Amino acid sequence: MLKLFVPCDSVARAVGADQLADALSAEAQRRQVEVQIQRTSSRGLYWLEPLLEVETAEGRQGFGPVAAEDVAGLFEALTAAPAEHPLALGLVEQIPYLSSQQRLLFARAGITRPLSLEDYRNHGGFEGLAKAALLEQAEVVAAVLDSGLRGRGGAAFPAGIKWRTVRDAPAVQKYVVCNADEGDSGTFADRMLMEGDPFLLIEGMIIAGLAVGASKGYIYVRSEYPDAVHALNEAVLLAREAGYLDTTGSGVAFDLEVRVGAGAYICGEETALLESLEGKRGIVRAKPPLPALEGLFGQPTLVHNVLTLASVPIIMAKGAQFYRDFGMGRSLGTLPFQLAGNVRYGGLVERAFGLTLRELVEGYGGGTASGRPLKAAQVGGPLGAWVPPSQFDTPLDYEAFAALGAMIGHGGVVVADDTLNMANMARFALQFCAEESCGKCTPCRIGSTRGMEVVDRLIASSDPAYRADQANLLHDLCDTMQYGSLCAMGGMTSYPVASALKHFPADFGLASPEAAQ
Amino acid sequence: MPDETLDLPVIQRVLDHHRDTPGALLPILHAIQAGVGYIPDAAVPDIAHALNLSQAEVRGVITFYHDFRTAPPARHILRLCRAESCKSRGAETLAAQLREQLGLDDHGTSADGAVSLRPVYCLGACACSPALELDGQVHARLTPERLSALVSGCLQEVKPC
Numbered sequence: 001m002l003k004l005f006v007p008c009d010s011v012a013r014a015v016g017a018d019q020l021a022d023a024l025s026a027e028a029q030r031r032q033v034e035v036q037i038q039r040t041s042s043r044g045l046y047w048l049e050p051l052l053e054v055e056t057a058e059g060r061q062g063f064g065p066v067a068a069e070d071v072a073g074l075f076e077a078l079t080a081a082p083a084e085h086p087l088a089l090g091l092v093e094q095i096p097y098l099s100s101q102q103r104l105l106f107a108r109a110g111i112t113r114p115l116s117l118e119d120y121r122n123h124g125g126f127e128g129l130a131k132a133a134l135l136e137q138a139e140v141v142a143a144v145l146d147s148g149l150r151g152r153g154g155a156a157f158p159a160g161i162k163w164r165t166v167r168d169a170p171a172v173q174k175y176v177v178c179n180a181d182e183g184d185s186g187t188f189a190d191r192m193l194m195e196g197d198p199f200l201l202i203e204g205m206i207i208a209g210l211a212v213g214a215s216k217g218y219i220y221v222r223s224e225y226p227d228a229v230h231a232l233n234e235a236v237l238l239a240r241e242a243g244y245l246d247t248t249g250s251g252v253a254f255d256l257e258v259r260v261g262a263g264a265y266i267c268g269e270e271t272a273l274l275e276s277l278e279g280k281r282g283i284v285r286a287k288p289p290l291p292a293l294e295g296l297f298g299q300p301t302l303v304h305n306v307l308t309l310a311s312v313p314i315i316m317a318k319g320a321q322f323y324r325d326f327g328m329g330r331s332l333g334t335l336p337f338q339l340a341g342n343v344r345y346g347g348l349v350e351r352a353f354g355l356t357l358r359e360l361v362e363g364y365g366g367g368t369a370s371g372r373p374l375k376a377a378q379v380g381g382p383l384g385a386w387v388p389p390s391q392f393d394t395p396l397d398y399e400a401f402a403a404l405g406a407m408i409g410h411g412g413v414v415v416a417d418d419t420l421n422m423a424n425m426a427r428f429a430l431q432f433c434a435e436e437s438c439g440k441c442t443p444c445r446i447g448s449t450r451g452m453e454v455v456d457r458l459i460a461s462s463d464p465a466y467r468a469d470q471a472n473l474l475h476d477l478c479d480t481m482q483y484g485s486l487c488a489m490g491g492m493t494s495y496p497v498a499s500a501l502k503h504f505p506a507d508f509g510l511a512s513p514e515a516a517q
Numbered sequence: 518m519p520d521e522t523l524d525l526p527v528i529q530r531v532l533d534h535h536r537d538t539p540g541a542l543l544p545i546l547h548a549i550q551a552g553v554g555y556i557p558d559a560a561v562p563d564i565a566h567a568l569n570l571s572q573a574e575v576r577g578v579i580t581f582y583h584d585f586r587t588a589p590p591a592r593h594i595l596r597l598c599r600a601e602s603c604k605s606r607g608a609e610t611l612a613a614q615l616r617e618q619l620g621l622d623d624h625g626t627s628a629d630g631a632v633s634l635r636p637v638y639c640l641g642a643c644a645c646s647p648a649l650e651l652d653g654q655v656h657a658r659l660t661p662e663r664l665s666a667l668v669s670g671c672l673q674e675v676k677p678c
Contacts, residue, residue, distance in 0.1 A: 014657035049645070183638070280578060338644070382601060425601065428601075
């Protein structure tokens, strides 16, 4: 019997994976060949999607990207000389893009079926929970602290310190909240993980609940990810049926609920997210009090991004030392970078911190998809800086990027060629901030709109002196927003704007970098 | 305007189901919108009463979030991604094509109620930009031809009598 694997990931489906699976079973029926088609998660090699994998004695052979029309010819080749088919990729796990990665979080990507508990267990699932259940709370917290894990949502705060704070906070009711409102454009690792390996997130949340003494967890997912919502809801039901979401040995009951956002970008900010979970407008709260002490419904709450929580089972299963052996400086472990935009080989690249942006964009990404010269890459989502190729040799490390006036954020990298106008992108960043600002603080609410007006005037003017004036004004405004906003939304909108102005003054009609000073 | 009192049983069922859920307002609004197609004005007093909130608080939440509608939707909702990754792959050209083909602005709805355009900022399909979502289904690696075919599909559909 022929065993085939086709991803059920939403983006693989957006480029024809369902049609491929249908065509495969129709063709098999026509030829009276017995086939089993498993719908797995995606490997994250998106330029090859839809990626068909065929089980052989040596391992899974890949073919991609396969359109439904290719199926008849492919069946022919499978029985004759599979390696000679023009779409043949050889053994999938030997594709250099994949084999050179260090996949910890995405170890099961493309291999297992997302909603199969059996597949999950057969590939190391629940080993971390089993170990954690044997430890004292303090030992679990110590392991997270020792691993060097930092918050993967963007702020990179040491996770273990949050855990310790929540554990030490006296309260009858505590919560674990997963921030799965992956609103940052250019990022898709959370989506892939929730759609493709939902039990990993659930396992991480159970461990977190045990360690900090929380009995209830919420996963707040953005509404733009209906497939992730569906996968999580199903996975929670399955985990509950299998007994993982009740009493887990240590006598602490933990249960989970999936909540769906409603299209507000600001709800990715942790305090706005908590407001939203409470059923209110997503308005940012002033800190302190920290959510770790007064979070959801006023109770101590551990709020983490999907990737942070999903890292915990690996840390527990393999040990803190194993995890911290990856990475550099204070950026330890691995980060799933997401290559997107105008790039030839877009996809997910999970590597230890420390590789350079050039290795990522030119090595893995293969340069621009258009074949035109590379202009810049925006790292870290819509609030990240545009980094010019002259800075591409910077290692991907939280501190090294902060020193550039940039950030790694959630690991999204959007590549642009020379046709993308950076003045337009700066204006877009301000426009986006104006649309999505919660309105609580003035620099963000008013500054974003005034910023758009300044960029418009700057671009429209033909008088160099006036332009220089407006550029100065824009710099001042960026400073005000950066240092005067209540949260990162207003604060970091200055990053794409100031970086565009600094590195690409010509796009603003400014003569040279000096003119922008 | 549809007779909103017809929706009251749906609304009551949703409220009964969620009444004791902590922080229930968003799940309630999602459930009503899923059942009715939008949040009818007639639902607001009942929601407020069930959750012990003022009507102003309920309206405040409805208007804060982009997803909630207060009028029936068009038959098709087309959301073209306009974020950085898709922009770097020509999303603005596609947006111009859409505006021309449909004669609509962003956020516009065609007069016959066939299509609504709504911008979206990221569908998580960034490695296969540009992308759009049509009636909940994501389409990626869009080309002008493919976009045109998708739009024609919405417009040519036989209208229900």
